[in-house]
Amino acid sequence: MKIKRNKTFSGTPWESKFGYARAVQVGDVVHVSGTTGTDPSGKVLAPGDIYAQTVQTIRNIESALQRLGLGLEQVVRTRIYVTQIDRWEEVAKAHGEFFGQIHPATSLIGVARLIDPEMLVEIEAEAVA
Secondary structure, X not given: XXXXXXXXXXXXXXHHHHOOOOEEEEOOEEEEEEEEOEOOOOOEOOOOOHHHHHHHHHHHHHHHHHHOOOOHHHEEEEEEEEOOXXXXXXXXXXXXXXXXXXXXXXXXXXOOOOOOOOOOEEEEEEEEO
């Protein structure tokens, strides 16, 4: 059985290299791939600033959702991966600024590194239309 998918792409080089979409909607559920604080060319923004990277990451997630006709208010789950777990409060501050009234379920996970050493945070999101 073929699943009907609605996909959106951000245009970063990672998507074509790995063969994935920024976000995939199946029915009412949207899965946003791991997203980082980059510009459309894949350049890491705000090197060393985990707060600013988190803000940009969430804006990138919001942009992907908007291309599918949705917004952050439909996010029900986030998974946050950070390379510097001791800086969790900076990440929490940025996450709270966007999701403080939405209250999605979330996880914060410390990892050794991300694909680009300048990337300090990566976030996945799930939303329901």
